Each structure stands twice: as C-alpha cells, then as structure tokens.
Amino acid sequence: MKLFLCFSIVFLLPLAAFAQQEELNKFLTACQSINEAEAQKTIRDYSFNYKPESELLDFGGIKAEVVETDIPGLKAFAGSVVCKIKANEKVLGKQLTTDKKMFFIMYYDKVRKHWAVFGFRDYLKPEEEFSTSKAKVESGSFYSAKEFVYRNLAYWALMAGKVSEAQTYTKLALEAAETNKNESFLIGNEKVMQAIL
Helix, strand or coil: CHHHHHHHHHHHHHHHHHHHHHHHHHHHHHHHHCCCHHHHHHHHHCECCCCCCCCEEEEEEEEEEEEECCCCCCEEEEEEEEEEEEEEEEECCEEEEEEEEEEEEEEEECCCCEEEEEEEEECCCHHHHHHHHHHHHHCCCCCCCHHHHHHHHHHHHHHCCCHHHHHHHHHHHHHHHHHCCCCCCCCCHHHHHHHHC
C-alpha cells in the first residue's frame, strides 16, 4: 500500500500539469491561425475573452508550473513561452517576425470544465506589477477615476495569482463606479472569478 501511494504521488505530480500543458498548446496552436473561424472558436473556448493582436508563427520553450493562489486549494498554471510573432510590417515584400518571451497564467474554468488562459502578454513579473500598483493605491495615489484604478489592480491581482485580492478590488471597482454614477462601467474580471471559484 505504501509503495502504491509513493508511486502515485511521484507520477501524479507531473500528470497534474499535463492537462494544463495540453490545453495551453491548444490555445497557442489556435493563435497561429487567428483569422480562421475554428481557431477563433478554440481561442474563445480556451481563454477568458482573450483577443489576439498578432498571429503566432511558432512557439516553444514553455516553462511553467502549477502555483498556489491566495485561496487555499485554488491553483493556477503560470509560466513563460517563447513565441515567433508575425510583425505588422514587411520589408522588400518579406514578412518581418520577432521573437518574444511571453507570460501566461491559466485557471481552471469550472463552467467549461477545463483550464483556460486568463493572461497572455509580453513577459513581465506580475507580482511586481501588482505590488507597485497596490502600493500606489494604498498611498492614496489614483491616476484615474477609482473604478478604473481598482479594476486595473484586480487584473494585476489575477495575473499574480492573488484571486482573493482580485475579488476585493473588483468589489471596490463596482462600488466606486456606482458612487461615480458610471453606468457604462464594465469589469470582465467578475465573470472570470465566477468561473474559477
């Protein structure tokens, strides 16, 4: 029994990331054909409303891990991937490309019953972005109306795996929008959190 348990733990840990890796590959592969209807459907299905800006030509070098969030038992899958991206320019009729290291974070979508990409962008350290934004807010520095600042902070919290804090800042954003009578204010993070909690 002990041998079986040890065997299961050793081999299930790598398998735990297998589903996330497979679903990330589906998303990235679809980003290679962003103008095709089937690829657009796959991108919608394997992301939380991601809209690709550029077409991927290739990807590789994925480095990722399952990470704990600030809610016990809720995990994220985050890391980096190197992408060859089609540039918008051509020189002498030749398509220009650029290699970029991209950051991604995925959460398990309980509605769709699989992992989905929440954030996919130029590589950065989301924890630092979140901490910097949070420090400014806590010091009373608001660069815009509070609802927009709190919405931005909720986004960075989700990018950093701080789901509980994202809930707090989403609530504050909605309250600020109501106080400011901003009836057209939208916040997509609220739907994301409903799907992952």
